[in-house]
Amino acid sequence: EVQLVESGGGLVQAGGSLRLSCAASGFTFDDYAIAWFRQAPGKEREGVSCITTDGNIHYVDSVRGRFTISSDTAKNTVFLQMNDLQPEDTAIYYCAASYTISTIFDSDNYDYWGQGTQVTVSS
Numbered sequence: 001e002v003q004l005v006e007s008g009g010g011l012v013q014a015g016g017s018l019r020l021s022c023a024a025s026g027f028t029f030d031d032y033a034i035a036w037f038r039q040a041p042g043k044e045r046e047g048v049s050c051i052t053t054d055g056n057i058h059y060v061d062s063v064r065g066r067f068t069i070s071s072d073t074a075k076n077t078v079f080l081q082m083n084d085l086q087p088e089d090t091a092i093y094y095c096a097a098s099y100t101i102s103t104i105f106d107s108d109n110y111d112y113w114g115q116g117t118q119v120t121v122s123s
Contacts, residue, residue, distance in 0.1 A: 002026035002112050004095050009117030012085055016121070020080040022095030022114060029076040033101040035110065036069065036080050038091035038119075047105025048093070049080060058104045063089075085121045092116040 008020040022034065035050035049069040050058045057069055068081040078095060096110035103109060 004097060004112055004114035006093065006095050006114045006117040009093060009119045011120045011122065014086055014121055014123050016085050017081070017083045018085065018119060020082065020093055020095075020117060020119075022078045022080075024076045024078070024095075024097065027097065027112065030073060032097040032099055032111075033104075034071065034078040035096050035098065035105070036078075037094045037096060037105075037107060038089075039094070039116075040088075040091040043091075045094075045107055047107070050101075050104045051078060052101065052104075060105065082119070085119070087121045087123045089119060090121050091119060093119050 003025045005023045012018055033052040036048040037045050038048050039045040048060055048063055049067055051069050051071050066084045070079045094116045095114045097112040098110045101109050
């Protein structure tokens, strides 16, 4: 059974930090690009960060310099370190896996999705 399980969300004040984890199982982790998406209330889902199978890393402009994606292939886990969080970062954060990624932040490219973890940033 394929699973992507996110954890690490929570409530934090503006300027604070959180570290999200995405634990993958049921598929060959090294063959898939892993991305983080987020969806805020009333807004469309947007791509946040992605790490591809060859180690290339991508960020949406709004988080570049504040968020860092990393991967522990031994544990089949991807992390998203989020620093200097702002109220506009409040959203449900999802991780997703793509086998044949073309457009990095096109959600249609992703085969598997986690259930999401809530991140709330208070001002």
